[in-house]
Amino acid sequence: MNNLVLVAVDGSEGGERALDYAAERAKIGGAKILVAYVIEWSPYTFNTPEENAERHMRREQEIERASTTVVDPAASKLAGLGIDHETVVRHGPPSETLIKLAEKYGVQQIVIGRRGQSGIKNLIFGSVAGTLVQTSPVPVVVVP
Amino acid sequence: MTRLLLSVLAFALGTLPAHAGIDETINTLTAPFADWLASIVFFSFPFFGANLPLVVLWLVVGAVFFTFFMSFINIRGFMHAIRLVRGDYADDDSPGEVSHFQALATAVSGTVGIGNIGGVAVAVTIGGAGATFWLIIAGFLGMSTKFVECTLGVKYRQENPDGSVSGGPMYYMRDGLKELGMTGFGKFMGAFYAIGIIMGALGAGNMFQSNQAYVQLNTVVGGALDGMGWAVGLVLAAVVFMVIVGGIKSIASVTEKIVPLMAVFYCLFAIIVILMNAPAIPAAIGNIFTGAFTAEGVQGGVMGALIIGFQRAVFSNEAGIGSASIAHSAVKTPEPVTEGYVSLLEPFIDTIVICTITALVIGTSQVVDPNFAGDATGVAMTSAAFERQFSWFPVPLAFAALLFAISTMISWSYYGLKGWSYLFGENKVGILIYKLAFCGFVALGCMVQLGPILTISDCLVFMICVPNILGLYFLAPIVRREMLAYQAKLKGQDVSSLKHELS
Numbered sequence: 001m002n003n004l005v006l007v008a009v010d011g012s013e014g015g016e017r018a019l020d021y022a023a024e025r026a027k028i029g030g031a032k033i034l035v036a037y038v039i040e041w042s043p044y045t046f047n048t049p050e051e052n053a054e055r056h057m058r059r060e061q062e063i064e065r066a067s068t069t070v071v072d073p074a075a076s077k078l079a080g081l082g083i084d085h086e087t088v089v090r091h092g093p094p095s096e097t098l099i100k101l102a103e104k105y106g107v108q109q110i111v112i113g114r115r116g117q118s119g120i121k122n123l124i125f126g127s128v129a130g131t132l133v134q135t136s137p138v139p140v141v142v143v144p
Numbered sequence: 145m146t147r148l149l150l151s152v153l154a155f156a157l158g159t160l161p162a163h164a165g166i167d168e169t170i171n172t173l174t175a176p177f178a179d180w181l182a183s184i185v186f187f188s189f190p191f192f193g194a195n196l197p198l199v200v201l202w203l204v205v206g207a208v209f210f211t212f213f214m215s216f217i218n219i220r221g222f223m224h225a226i227r228l229v230r231g232d233y234a235d236d237d238s239p240g241e242v243s244h245f246q247a248l249a250t251a252v253s254g255t256v257g258i259g260n261i262g263g264v265a266v267a268v269t270i271g272g273a274g275a276t277f278w279l280i281i282a283g284f285l286g287m288s289t290k291f292v293e294c295t296l297g298v299k300y301r302q303e304n305p306d307g308s309v310s311g312g313p314m315y316y317m318r319d320g321l322k323e324l325g326m327t328g329f330g331k332f333m334g335a336f337y338a339i340g341i342i343m344g345a346l347g348a349g350n351m352f353q354s355n356q357a358y359v360q361l362n363t364v365v366g367g368a369l370d371g372m373g374w375a376v377g378l379v380l381a382a383v384v385f386m387v388i389v390g391g392i393k394s395i396a397s398v399t400e401k402i403v404p405l406m407a408v409f410y411c412l413f414a415i416i417v418i419l420m421n422a423p424a425i426p427a428a429i430g431n432i433f434t435g436a437f438t439a440e441g442v443q444g445g446v447m448g449a450l451i452i453g454f455q456r457a458v459f460s461n462e463a464g465i466g467s468a469s470i471a472h473s474a475v476k477t478p479e480p481v482t483e484g485y486v487s488l489l490e491p492f493i494d495t496i497v498i499c500t501i502t503a504l505v506i507g508t509s510q511v512v513d514p515n516f517a518g519d520a521t522g523v524a525m526t527s528a529a530f531e532r533q534f535s536w537f538p539v540p541l542a543f544a545a546l547l548f549a550i551s552t553m554i555s556w557s558y559y560g561l562k563g564w565s566y567l568f569g570e571n572k573v574g575i576l577i578y579k580l581a582f583c584g585f586v587a588l589g590c591m592v593q594l595g596p597i598l599t600i601s602d603c604l605v606f607m608i609c610v611p612n613i614l615g616l617y618f619l620a621p622i623v624r625r626e627m628l629a630y631q632a633k634l635k636g637q638d639v640s641s642l643k644h645e646l647s
Contacts (some may be wrong), residue, residue, distance in 0.1 A: 044245050046246070047249070048397060049250050049471045049558040050558055052475075053309050053558075055240075062240070090240075091239040092239045
């Protein structure tokens with residue numbers, strides 16, 4: 001069986017705690033960790049022509065920024081702990097994309113911080129963690 | 145052209161009596177220029193009792209040819225286009241790139257404008273109810289033209305060193321014709337088009353928009369802004385200046401987001417008005433059909449109605465002008481044809497849906513009260529039709545018109561800029577000059593009456609059709625080849641295998 005755990009990170013403290021928790025468990029259980037960063041994005045927005053023309057460039061920049069500021073540090077932390085890991089950065093609606101990644105990589109479990117980057121928005125629309133708990137096909141651990 | 149206009153202006157300013165108002169003065173100055181330009185661009189010949197402008201014939205023949213040559217892609221590709229926009233075939237290796245939906249929304253924002261509200265009224269005033277019929281037919285044929293130009297736009301787009309993309313007729317003519325061994329011709333056509341789009345950006349995408357926004361504002365305040373066109377113009381120019389020169393993107397993105405909402409509200413209320421005029425619907429539709437083939441009282445008869453309908457349709461949906469191809473080329477897809485499919489929805493939404501709705505609002509009102517709008521034309525006429533049912537409607541309509549105008553102007557400033565940087569490169573000073581001139585024309589648009597403005601912007605827009613459609617004829621076989629290959633691929637694979645596991 002594929003002993004792989006997906007950890008959702010977004011540069012927030014919650015994401016950091018989720019990573020620490022998953023690292024701890026992975027060490028005990030000998031699991032591999034998939035560090036996933038979802039850049040919030042929707043294909044159904046209205047843009048100016050200029051925004052569209054620059055989209056490709058911005059996308060590269062967004063991925064670059066997510067990698068260098070969040071994903072790479074997370075990866076080196078795991079490497080330091082001697083935990084086998086993979087990383088992925090992807091655009092999309094957060095919970096939906098995390099589920100698709102979980103399915104694609106065949107992970108056994110998703111670990112996510114209770115609260116991520118967006119505070120007020122969560123109050124209105126519900127959090128990514130909340131949505132995941134309700135829709136994920138694999139067990140979800142929500143780290144407080 | 146700017147220089148020419150300015151020198152004419154300077155000359156005539158000296159000759160005019162001092163008491164003439166600023167607006168009036170500028171109007172007196174532009175009218176002869178408009179007539180002169182029209183006599184060149186709209187060179188017409190007598191045809192079955194009407195004067196047929198060569199350029200309109202050029203567009204119609206082009207649209208009919210592309211409809212046949214692409215085997216009625218405008219009908220057969222319709223459902224597939226909707227599925228592409230919905231994201232059924234989303235390319236999953238690249239989420240975060242411009243989606244089909246986004247490219248379409250942007251292009252539609254650029255085309256849905258005053259033309260849909262005011263242009264239709266102009267068509268009905270000049271061409272009678274029958275002009276609506278020809279407007280719809282033109283929209284339908286225009287779908288094929290769009291398909292061709294937008295496919296080419298994506299196929300020959302260029303990635304700039306900074307990672308942004310540039311595309312559009314200048315690029316497909318230069319590089320596409322080069323592929324066919326016509327390097328020199330391609331270069332010439334590309335440059336010709338670039339000049340044309342800059343001019344079009346100053347007319348149709350600019351002066352006409354600001355002019356109609358002003359007219360509607362003035363109607364709402366009961367004529368309190370009479371003679372104040374220059375002031376409204378300066379405010380509008382300042383807003384556009386803040387966006388395109390000042391780089392205040394928030395204005396642009398807010399407008400982009402409100403415009404689709406406005407369009408939906410507009411259609412909703414239009415349908416309500418039509419329903420409130422329900423008893424008049426059969427007569428209004430009847431008028432459209434009988435008018436299309438008999439055209440009583442219309443100058444030039446049936447041909448007159450047809451010509452006006454086609455002219456307004458092109459002005460509204462921009463098929464054949466190539467401008468949308470610039471907007472669509474930002475999409476990242478391994479199959480350029482898919483963007484062609486998506487783009488054919490544009491004339492459909494713009495002309496067949498929105499313009500028809502407007503035409504029915506006016507048509508049903510006319511049946512009930514033939515003289516409901518007095519001698520108002522353009523946006524004011526449409527506004528009067530709404531006012532008959534909702535006395536408060538002119539205010540939100542003025543607001544919508546203003547936003548439509550701003551978003552269309554922003555889109556067109558970008559189209560013109562692409563033409564400019566194609567010709568002169570990414571030179572910062574040059575770009576600034578262009579942008580300042582653009583803002584100047586926004587202000588100028590509010591200062592002149594609709595007549596000369598409509599003529600000038602029509603001329604500028606129709607002028608670009610000439611090189612664009614000529615280029616499309618040469619490049620159409622390439623598009624057809626791509627289309628057939630894509631269709632074969634679609635048939636060979638089922639949807640699920642095209643659709644990747646992630647989106």
